[in-house]
Amino acid sequence: MRHIASKVLYTLIALLLSNAIFAQDAASGATSGGTWVFYSIMAAAVLVFFFIVVQVSDNLLAIEAKQAGVDTDKANLSLMPRVKELFRPKTPDHLAGKPVTSLKRGHDILLEGVASETIDHSVKATTFAVQPTNFIGISPIPKVVVEVGDEVKAGDILFHEKKRPEWKWAAPVSGEVIAVNRGAKRAITEVVILADKEMSYRSLDAIDLEQASREELKGFLQESGAWPLIMQRPFNVIADTAATPRDIFISTFDSAPLAPNLNLVVEGNEAAFQKGLDALNKLTDGSVYLGLDARDGHAPHTAFENATGVEKHWFRGAHPSGNVGVQIHHLKPLASSDVAWTLTVQNVITLGRLFTEQRFNTERLVALTGAELHSPKYVNTYLGAKVGDLLDGNLANDHVRFISGDVLSGEQKTVDGFLNFHDDQITVVEEGDDYQLFGWLLPSLNTPSISKTFPSAFLPDLTFKANTNTNGEKRAFVVTGNYEEVLPMDIYPQSLFKSILVGDFERMEGLGLHELVEEDVALCEFVCVSKQPVQQIVRQGLDMMREQS
């Protein structure tokens, strides 16, 4: 800062000197047109001079304060308000005094088919599966320790990674293993279990969370098959058992289109959630961060608001404000050498139940959403439920696409497919494989867009019944500034994507690829005028980085 101040001072001196020359010109009578310009520059110079004096003394004060041990990042010691503070939108009263980050960039895609906040207990899935393909960076053929026809209890280990046997996956339900499905190159895609009517659980050796050491806790989590619940950044892979994360981050709200309301999820599981947080606290030397919902019209559940032993931070703004990657960026950005762990709220609860119930209980709420359902709602089921089972009799249209997750970063499934490991939402959207006359030109009312060339720009509350049409053909990158509008991070997405496409390793790391995963750039892909596969590009870059490290 001082450095800059001195630069400014030199520039100022140069300016004043040049003004003197101008003044001479005017005096010698060449022209008189320059006098008011001269005076305004002089006035500006005086202002700048005082600004610098204040700024320098402020900075000296800040240095002094730092030496005295005051946190200058949070407290503003300056005489002048920070620019950030000046332009910060007013926070509502209930957030006064709380740490709030307002994200201005982003976009909420308002789709029809929001799940009504009722839990339908009549919907029961009977088939469940654990899918190794849900995880990035594990070998395609893990060691399956059960055989078709075996009876398993919930919590029994089904398979483990070959190279890293400490990564174990447990059965989400009790029942009979009915299939081990394989895909291309004999890779194992699904281990399918036909569930019992009454769940029976493998009882776990109780562990005293207060007394246990970190290594004991880790061992317990691995043995119980709960370890894959913990994901690691960068790359969004399963947590490394040998690593100690810098911090652990949990987002307690999901801002994606039609996303489930996590307040409903935690309802009745408050104790398990808190226990899960306590366990996570033992795994890191840093802190467990909780991102809370401060969007208008939303309030975090008391279980989130009153959670103990964690750092809480509120976030306002449109999607992707609820993405944990965006929250990490604003709380404590990852350096390329850092490791942080992330969990979803459902997974924290599952983790907590290991201690409150002494069993691996993957019971969870799943939101059935989308305009193509008769009644979008919540259902109570277990991890990895079959899509067809959950949607039975609820479909209004049969020319649809089933998505495990949300429309932005979910995965397409068939009716025989299963929910992915970390997903708690099924979205059903109409397939858009039809031609539309002058579709590229018409001011269609049913096309979600951030562009103001659609009438929806004037109707902010309009909801859409979107379909899967690409709305155009793939082109080279042409438009600039679009991605930035929906990515509230200090990142230049387009330059980053280009550096990935040309394989410029140093640049992609420098531009912050390690801070991103697919879901963070999903909106960039949505708005992309050139219809580029942005998430795929990011994953390609992350794979390159992972192989290098």
Place this chain on the structure above:
Amino acid sequence: MKKGLLAFFKRIEPNKEKSPFLHTLFDGFFTLAFRPDDVTKGGVHIRDGMDLKRQMVHVVFALGILYLFGTYNIGHQHFVALGEYGGFLDGFHLKLVYGLVKILPIFIVAHVVGLGIEFYYAYKKGHGIEEGFLVSGALIPLIMPPDIPLWILTLAVAFAVWIGKEAFGGTGMNILNVALLARVFVFFAYPTYISGDEVWIAGIEKAAEGGYFGQAYGVVYGFFDSIFSGFGWATFGEGGKAVIDGYTGATPLALAYQGGWEKVTETYSASQMLWGTIPASIGESSKPLIILGALFLVFTKIADWRIMFSMLLGAVFTSLLFNAWGATDFMTVPWYYQLYMGSFWFAMAFMATDPVTATATTTGKWIYGFLIGFVGMIVRVLNPAYPEGWMLAILFMNVFAPLIDHYVLQANINRRAKRVKTAA
């Protein structure tokens, strides 16, 4: 109707294997009529309704109003030079027809040549026809003098599209603004056709013995004359009349260079310059209409307001500096009058904001726009050889845009690297 049209298209679809060129052509027109039935695969499941076609065509919409005005102004300037129909709306039908006869060939030739090359490359590289030329093709006629010989236009467009764009890889890959490249080609290869006083007025010739004459009207006008006389309206007549005494056709900038703002106002009033009823390139003269188009682009977020605004700042800043310096008559022209002359607004709204050739980063856009304003005003005021600075300034900054971006990105990289250091 949709089904019938779809069936018709399917029936005439050429075989892709046997005649790939025809299929490329077909595909171009088919995707213009119908949004294709492609669905998303992997990645996002729904896509924004905005695509490149829509993006580009909205720029063309913004230009449409300039086409209307430009066409009429060609006729208006022609008759004003001859001392006929001095009022703006006098001889409306003659001016309109005169303008149309001038502009249609230019428009058609620019598109046939430009699109022809685009189609050829699309076929050759096996990809769909890209939309880049939609805007370039609409811009090129607007920045040409109305009497530009069509063979020069052909060469210029071919050069711009071929060397300027396709050689670099097509739409989205070019370094220099395609439309400006076409103009700069004419400017340096055939300077006599685009400089001097008489080129900005259509149908005026320099006679050997000195003095200007209106060209004789050709067959097309005779055809219209027969229609007009049928209605009992005024007709074109024979042509060949002498230009009225004292009429030079010099542009405001040329006059300002000779004698500052006073000299300009001897010939043109400020409101004439504002509304654009002066000799100029076809579409660049009417400031209110251009600003209307610019506002439309800013509102729809198709063009970046940062570039426009900072370019305005740069131009104003530079003219203020010149005011303070005040060494020549041109320098003393007040900054607000500088904005009345020349093609500043057109360059700002439609040329500098081309996303492909401008800087890609937000910070970069501020710098880029400001420097265009700065450099362009210097060229305009200081350089006697060039009548206007924006074309050269924008092309110059096009070349520097990657450099600006590089430093903006490097700052981001350094910021991030510093974070590692503080963490360690």
